[in-house]
Amino acid sequence: xxxxxxxxGEHIRLEPLERRHIEPLAAASAGDPALYRWSPVPxxxxxxxxxxxxxxxxRDAGQAVxxxxxxxxxxxxxxxxxxxxxxxWEWPAGHALHGRTTPDACELGxxxxxxxxxxxxxxxxAKLLMLTHAFEVWQVxxxxxxxxxxxxxxxxxxxxxxxxxxxxLRSHRMAADYIARDSARFxxxxxxxxxxKKNLIQLLNRS
Numbered sequence: 001x002x003x004x005x006x007x008x009g010e011h012i013r014l015e016p017l018e019r020r021h022i023e024p025l026a027a028a029s030a031g032d033p034a035l036y037r038w039s040p041v042p043x044x045x046x047x048x049x050x051x052x053x054x055x056x057x058x059r060d061a062g063q064a065v066x067x068x069x070x071x072x073x074x075x076x077x078x079x080x081x082x083x084x085x086x087x088x089w090e091w092p093a094g095h096a097l098h099g100r101t102t103p104d105a106c107e108l109g110x111x112x113x114x115x116x117x118x119x120x121x122x123x124x125x126a127k128l129l130m131l132t133h134a135f136e137v138w139q140v141x142x143x144x145x146x147x148x149x150x151x152x153x154x155x156x157x158x159x160x161x162x163x164x165x166x167x168x169l170r171s172h173r174m175a176a177d178y179i180a181r182d183s184a185r186f187x188x189x190x191x192x193x194x195x196x197k198k199n200l201i202q203l204l205n206r207s
């Protein structure tokens with residue numbers, strides 16, 4: 001099972017998701033539903049309970065590391081995010097990576113923030129914390145991010161932090177509006193990580 005540990009920065013803490021986060025997450029997503037037009041964000045206690053239970057089931061199956069995003073000032077839950085879709089490649093015997101127990105690649109997603117935290121330092125720092133953990137602790141070779149191809153704000157945000165656009169995956173996943181969505185695919189790879197990390201730190205310092 002991939003380890004799930006707290007990740008803390010200067011502005012936020014990513015806490016391993018637990019059932020105690022259900023009510024705070026429901027409160028965080030309350031408000032204008034148009035804000036989450038392109039994202040699968042739960043609303044209300046019932047939806048949030050299902051959302052958390054599904055994430056915990058994926059965690060227990062070794063398929064995801066979900067977090068609650070917590071603001072360090074005041075300790076308020078302001079959203080959620082996760083690392084998931086872990087790939088373990090079959091390196092041959094004798095190869096330097098044969099027998100490794102951490103993922104070779106993964107995906108970063110299910111990211112959403114409460115209205116007041118959008119365009120704050122929270123998203124940039126969350127990405128910095130998770131990408132640092134993936135590349136420097138797990139030593140992954142690639143981290144992918146996908147977003148609804150219609151979500152121009154999200155696409156620009158991923159490009160801003162250094163994600164490299166790879167193309168459009170057609171009818172890739174079910175969209176938040178229950179159609180087969182096209183996904184814009186972005187990635188970071190290990191050789192690019194030092195420059196990407198420097199960029200993220202600079203963006204965070206300007207936030």
